[in-house]
Amino acid sequence: MPPTRSGPPSSRSNSGAGASSRSKREEILRTATAYFGENGYEATKLADVAAAVGIGSTALYHYFESKLHCLYVIMADALEFFHREFDRQTSAHDDYLDALLAVLSGSYELSDQDILRNRVLVAELGLMGVPRTSPREEEARTLARSRIRDVEFAWATFLVRGMEQGIVPEADPRLLTRALLGLYNSIWHWYRPRGSISLDEVKEFFLRRQLAVLGLPPELADGDRSLQPAGGGKAASASRRSRGRRRAAT
Numbered sequence: 695m696p697p698t699r700s701g702p703p704s705s706r707s708n709s710g711a712g713a714s715s716r717s718k719r720e721e722i723l724r725t726a727t728a729y730f731g732e733n734g735y736e737a738t739k740l741a742d743v744a745a746a747v748g749i750g751s752t753a754l755y756h757y758f759e760s761k762l763h764c765l766y767v768i769m770a771d772a773l774e775f776f777h778r779e780f781d782r783q784t785s786a787h788d789d790y791l792d793a794l795l796a797v798l799s800g801s802y803e804l805s806d807q808d809i810l811r812n813r814v815l816v817a818e819l820g821l822m823g824v825p826r827t828s829p830r831e832e833e834a835r836t837l838a839r840s841r842i843r844d845v846e847f848a849w850a851t852f853l854v855r856g857m858e859q860g861i862v863p864e865a866d867p868r869l870l871t872r873a874l875l876g877l878y879n880s881i882w883h884w885y886r887p888r889g890s891i892s893l894d895e896v897k898e899f900f901l902r903r904q905l906a907v908l909g910l911p912p913e914l915a916d917g918d919r920s921l922q923p924a925g926g927g928k929a930a931s932a933s934r935r936s937r938g939r940r941r942a943a944t
Contacts, residue, residue, distance in 0.1 A: 719757045721747050723771065724807060726764050731810030735765060735818050759830050765818060766834035772811040773841035776801075780848055790861050793852075795914060798904055801878060802897035809893075812882040846871050853908075863909035873907050 725746050729738040740761045744754040758764040783800045787793035804812070822839050826832040849871040856862030862870075881896060902912035911918070 730814045763831045769815050770838040772815045777845050806887045816879045816882045
């Protein structure tokens with residue numbers, strides 16, 4: 695279960711003195727994610743995270759110099775995971791629609807920890823826009839921001855591929871990417887594991903809406919390939935591109 699305001703139990707008993715620096719760092723990140731995700735970033739004290747992990751505050755600052763530094767690292771890790779899963783899903787399928795459905799569907803295959811991390815990411819996204827004077831904080835912030843751009847670029851490039859094949863109706867790929875991801879990110883503002891709505895129900899509802907945002911038949915979510923994509927196929931796509939080139943030449 696995610697922590698309540700009192701926090702998760704201390705991990706002293708199962709974290710021996712010989713634990714590596716990396717494993718301790720990962721434990722801190724997992725615990726901080728749970729606290730930030732359940733109680734809120736502002737309401738969380740880094741000293742509570744240290745106590746839950748079983749180390750003193752001084753030792754924790756060896757890994758993260760501030761709560762904000764820790765937050766930026768959590769955000770960067772969430773984005774790296776999202777990008778890695780995107781690459782894995784899209785590269786596993788030669789057929790474009792298969793790849794699209796796999797990456798959309800796979801984005802809901804999340805552990806409770808993944809969900810909390812997504813919640814932290816979308817809730818505190820605004821903090822990424824403020825430059826920091828601390829070198830370590832600024833490095834972590836810059837990394838997180840660059841990973842946002844990487845994810846958006848990967849999605850925009852993928853959508854352009856669908857447009858070139860006449861599967862996705864033509865649109866500004868950057869705006870379409872942000873519309874698609876914005877719909878997905880909205881889930882993590884309110885969704886709670888083991889709440890009244892299951893993640894499967896969320897997936898069933900939102901996946902169809904994501905397809906609609908892309909201009910595709912929502913029935914594709916049910917595996918129905920009998921309907922022609924809303925883009926009208928390769929011929930219609932080529933015709934639109936031809937008209938666009940003629941307009942640009944006049």
